[in-house]
Amino acid sequence: MKSRSGTLYSLPLTVWISLFFLVPMAIVLLYSFLARETGGGVRWVFDLGAYAEIFKQTADGRFIYLDIVWYTLLMAVGATLLTILIALPCAYYIARAKNNTLLLFLVIIPFWVNFMIRIYAWVAILGQSGILNESLLALGILKDPIQFLFNDTAVLVVLVYTNLPFAILPLFTTIEKFDFGLLEAARDLGASHTRSLWSVLLPNIRGGIITAVLFTFIPIFGTFAVPDVMGNSNVFMLGQLITSKLKFTGDYPMASSLSVLILILSGVGLVVYTLYNNNQAKQRHVVIEEDTL
Amino acid sequence: MKQLIFPVVGLLLTALLLLSGCSTKAASKDLSVFNWQDYIPESVLKDFQTQTGINLVYDTYGSNEDMYAKLLGGASYDVVFPSTDYVPRMIQKDMLLKLDTTKIPELANLEPNLAKKNSWDPQNDYSVPYNIGASGIVYWKDKVKVDDTTASWALLADKAYANRIMLMDDPREILAAGLKFNGFSANSTSADEITKAKTTVIGWKKNIVKFDNDLIKSAFAKKEIWVALNYPENQFAELEDADKDNVGLFFPKEGGFMFIDVMSVLKNAKNVDNAYTFINFILKPENLAKIYDEFGYPGSMYPKTAALRAIPARYDVAKLSASDVRGDVGENLKLYESAYDEIKVSK
Amino acid sequence: MTKPTLSRTIFWTTIAFLFLPLVVLMVFSFNEGRTMVWKGFSLKWYESLFGNQPRLWAAVVNTLIVAFTASTVATLIGTLGAIAINWYRFKAKSYVQALSFLPLILPEIIIGVSLLVFFRMLGMELNLFTIILAHISFTIPFVLLMVMARLGEFDYSIIEAARDLGANENQTLLKVILPISVPGILAGFITAFTLSLEDFVVTFFVTGSGSDTLPIYIYNQIKRKLPPEINAFSVVLIGATVFLLFFARRSIKYFVKT
Numbered sequence: 001m002k003s004r005s006g007t008l009y010s011l012p013l014t015v016w017i018s019l020f021f022l023v024p025m026a027i028v029l030l031y032s033f034l035a036r037e038t039g040g041g042v043r044w045v046f047d048l049g050a051y052a053e054i055f056k057q058t059a060d061g062r063f064i065y066l067d068i069v070w071y072t073l074l075m076a077v078g079a080t081l082l083t084i085l086i087a088l089p090c091a092y093y094i095a096r097a098k099n100n101t102l103l104l105f106l107v108i109i110p111f112w113v114n115f116m117i118r119i120y121a122w123v124a125i126l127g128q129s130g131i132l133n134e135s136l137l138a139l140g141i142l143k144d145p146i147q148f149l150f151n152d153t154a155v156l157v158v159l160v161y162t163n164l165p166f167a168i169l170p171l172f173t174t175i176e177k178f179d180f181g182l183l184e185a186a187r188d189l190g191a192s193h194t195r196s197l198w199s200v201l202l203p204n205i206r207g208g209i210i211t212a213v214l215f216t217f218i219p220i221f222g223t224f225a226v227p228d229v230m231g232n233s234n235v236f237m238l239g240q241l242i243t244s245k246l247k248f249t250g251d252y253p254m255a256s257s258l259s260v261l262i263l264i265l266s267g268v269g270l271v272v273y274t275l276y277n278n279n280q281a282k283q284r285h286v287v288i289e290e291d292t293l
Numbered sequence: 294m295k296q297l298i299f300p301v302v303g304l305l306l307t308a309l310l311l312l313s314g315c316s317t318k319a320a321s322k323d324l325s326v327f328n329w330q331d332y333i334p335e336s337v338l339k340d341f342q343t344q345t346g347i348n349l350v351y352d353t354y355g356s357n358e359d360m361y362a363k364l365l366g367g368a369s370y371d372v373v374f375p376s377t378d379y380v381p382r383m384i385q386k387d388m389l390l391k392l393d394t395t396k397i398p399e400l401a402n403l404e405p406n407l408a409k410k411n412s413w414d415p416q417n418d419y420s421v422p423y424n425i426g427a428s429g430i431v432y433w434k435d436k437v438k439v440d441d442t443t444a445s446w447a448l449l450a451d452k453a454y455a456n457r458i459m460l461m462d463d464p465r466e467i468l469a470a471g472l473k474f475n476g477f478s479a480n481s482t483s484a485d486e487i488t489k490a491k492t493t494v495i496g497w498k499k500n501i502v503k504f505d506n507d508l509i510k511s512a513f514a515k516k517e518i519w520v521a522l523n524y525p526e527n528q529f530a531e532l533e534d535a536d537k538d539n540v541g542l543f544f545p546k547e548g549g550f551m552f553i554d555v556m557s558v559l560k561n562a563k564n565v566d567n568a569y570t571f572i573n574f575i576l577k578p579e580n581l582a583k584i585y586d587e588f589g590y591p592g593s594m595y596p597k598t599a600a601l602r603a604i605p606a607r608y609d610v611a612k613l614s615a616s617d618v619r620g621d622v623g624e625n626l627k628l629y630e631s632a633y634d635e636i637k638v639s640k
Numbered sequence: 641m642t643k644p645t646l647s648r649t650i651f652w653t654t655i656a657f658l659f660l661p662l663v664v665l666m667v668f669s670f671n672e673g674r675t676m677v678w679k680g681f682s683l684k685w686y687e688s689l690f691g692n693q694p695r696l697w698a699a700v701v702n703t704l705i706v707a708f709t710a711s712t713v714a715t716l717i718g719t720l721g722a723i724a725i726n727w728y729r730f731k732a733k734s735y736v737q738a739l740s741f742l743p744l745i746l747p748e749i750i751i752g753v754s755l756l757v758f759f760r761m762l763g764m765e766l767n768l769f770t771i772i773l774a775h776i777s778f779t780i781p782f783v784l785l786m787v788m789a790r791l792g793e794f795d796y797s798i799i800e801a802a803r804d805l806g807a808n809e810n811q812t813l814l815k816v817i818l819p820i821s822v823p824g825i826l827a828g829f830i831t832a833f834t835l836s837l838e839d840f841v842v843t844f845f846v847t848g849s850g851s852d853t854l855p856i857y858i859y860n861q862i863k864r865k866l867p868p869e870i871n872a873f874s875v876v877l878i879g880a881t882v883f884l885l886f887f888a889r890r891s892i893k894y895f896v897k898t
Binding site: 005006007008009010012013014016018020022023024025028029031081086089090092093096103106107109110111112113114115116117118120121122123124125127129130131134161164167196214218219220221222223224225226229239242243246248252255256259262263266270284 | 646647648650651654655657658659660661662663664668675676677703712716717718720721723724725727728729730731732733735736739740742743745746747748749750752753754755756758760773774776777780784809824835837838840841844846854855858859862863870873874878879881883
């Protein structure tokens with residue numbers, strides 16, 4: 001077909017993404033190299049201060065902001081591991097069940113109720129005068145209410161909660177396409193149930209796992225509502241830091257340099273992970289063939 | 294020609310959207326006010342709307358930084374309520390409208406002595422004083438044993454209250470506590486002093502559940518925490534009536550931070566006349582009395598209101614003799630912000 | 641074949657975990673008292689929800705305006721773009737393809753930050769309009785993805801058949817390609833609509849005076865005194881969702897499978 005119509009049809013899209021992705025990101029990159037105007041905004045002078053600030057140390061040599069990056073990374077790894085560990089068997093069960101549309105519905109319905117309302121519900125459950133405490137008090141298990149809110153665990157639980165559907169869906173999609181006959185073949189060849197799942201199913205659904213990991217891992221770098229509501233004074237994540245720089249102290253250059261840092265981290269994570277998995281895939285493939293022989 | 298339909302429709306819609314955003318409303322019956330949370334009772338706002346027929350858009354913020362950043366970030370309002378330390382900054386940034394005080398006749402009621410102490414805007418060219426007050430420590434009397442007259446900031450370091458303390462989320466307020474505890478001015482511009490204050494606060498942090506301007510109220514009202522550093526009016530507003538007698542309030546003997554908040558009209562205000570009407574309405578003694586009553590402010594800037602008040606003030610401004618009024622620290626604000634970040638990330 | 645007992649246990653425990661908050665909201669929406677202590681059955685929060693919560697409903701209206709406008713525009717732009725990418729060659733093709741899918745992998749906060757900085761630089765006021773612009777931007781990639789997935793499974797020979805039968809380019813587009821992409825377009829629209837309804841992060845950055853959407857309103861209230869009516873509201877919302885889901889089931893199935 002004629003290429004002119006192609007240009008025409010793609011024009012709104014091209015214009016829109018240029019104007020609302022590319023230009024804004026370029027501005028963020030630019031701002032990260034400008035000087036800060038106290039109280040808000042930028043001065044149009046080249047300045048590496050916003051990057052130097054990221055590596056700022058306290059008098060006793062601890063990194064102020066890199067510590068936040070590290071903490072965020074740990075939380076992201078923890079939440080992702082937990083999410084995948086729960087999501088895998090769930091997706092497997094759905095894929096093997098007869099009525100899988102219904103089961104998928106069950107997973108999706110809570111995810112259709114507003115994200116904020118779900119967070120609020122967790123506050124109502126975990127709070128000191130929340131359901132959990134009231135039940136434990138009524139049962140006589142507790143004498144005084146415990147504060148379940150305001151700690152890392154509460155943040156982790158709710159992060160897992162909000163991310164589960166995003167992990168279950170891609171996992172289900174790939175597991176569903178998997179030829180379960182392979183599992184039986186492995187069993188026939190003498191592999192245990194666990195072993196056949198581990199070395200036959202897992203390598204074959206690698207794509208789904210990668211997607212699920214990315215869908216869980218990367219958003220946590222930007223999360224701020226969950227730690228803000230559920231965390232305590234020791235929980236301070238990258239998303240909260242950027243928000244406070246941008247919305248509360250008006251430090252545009254540093255908010256920008258931190259955003260660039262997230263961009264780089266997500267980019268590197270993406271590349272390393274893909275490369276690693278490609279490698280693993282090749283190795284695994286060989287192993288299976290040897291096993292079968 | 295037909296092949297043009299889709300892209301043209303798409304582009305038209307885009308253009309339409311972009312244009313609709315640029316057109317400004319030519320409304321004279323509107324007013325947008327950007328104010329602190331819990332700073333004017335609903336009833337007064339309702340009275341204002343019914344008496345003047347002006348349609349009010351009313352948004353709130355939790356700190357001066359928040360307000361300032363939002364305004365710089367493009368938010369647009371007619372009236373704001375900055376604290377005095379932000380007035381010089383906002384005047385310098387050309388954000389405030391020079392007021393025509395003849396349009397605010399009620400300003401004549403202002404306590405004359407206050408005008409002498411006014412360092413931020415001596416002639417009230419850009420700002421009209423609204424309220425005076427201070428942050429204080431509120432506590433549950435059955436959980437915390439303390440003598441209000443001799444109590445010190447040291448209470449925050451008391452292990453007996455570990456994980457039962459919340460502080461407001463405000464770099465200046467928190468560092469003011471540390472500064473006053475060490476005997477410095479709350480408006481210090483010395484890096485050494487601010488560092489000492491920071492170390493003090495980091496020492497308290499083990500006991501502190503959270504720095505938060507919202508949660509501090511509901512968590513205290515539910516007795517999840519026992520000690521809170523915040524504006525006492527905001528804390529009491531959240532309490533059930535039955536609990537109010539069970540909650541104490543003190544201002545640390547070393548002194549703390551006090552504030553004067555003002556009303557200003559923004560330079561890019563769309564409804565300037567309505568803004569004057571609003572400010573004048575608020576300053577009417579009967580309305581100010583209602584406001585001070587509702588939240589229990591000490592008042593005392595507009596003497597005429599005293600006779601009209603139904604509820605006595607919760608505390609007297611005289612109690613704040615050791616405290617410093619929040620002042621502008623200019624570029625040194627950076628010192629406060631990075632010290633505060635350090636406090637937040639220290640474990 | 642052994643029964644997957646372990647995975648079954650984990651699955652149903654997970655479902656219980658996912659539904660726990662919803663059940664809690666549902667039960668306590670009928671509570672006589674204000675708090676999370678059961679004081680007896682009452683419908684008063686439902687009554688008060690519909691009579692006494694103007695700010696909540698204003699936020700709902702804002703949310704719907706944003707979601708509807710943003711997803712409509714995003715669907716238009718995304719569909720056209722998907723058709724162009726799938727069927728035509730044009731100069732900016734690889735540029736468009738690479739850039740359009742970037743927001744799918746980037747953390748949302750990056751989009752929020754960059755748009756806020758952008759709007760601020762242009763001196764734009766933050767209001768419903770900036771929220772709509774932002775929502776169009778981050779939902780376009782999803783529409784593109786859905787429509788392209790549909791076009792991808794499409795049998796090219798039908799087009800050739802249409803051309804052989806004398807249809808010109810526009811006829812082919814209108815009578816063949818568009819009808820066939822409808823499920824993809826619908827799925828794209830629904831996804832865009834849902835994401836817009838849900839969005840907190842991006843909206844938080846680009847929201848301005850008097851333009852709170854529902855997630856922003858709830859966030860602002862969560863730490864303060866959230867009215868108990870919010871429980872009743874959640875139940876109404878769940879009801880509406882299930883109702884809509886029932887009708888949108890076909891498209892949802894499609895969404896799930898792609």
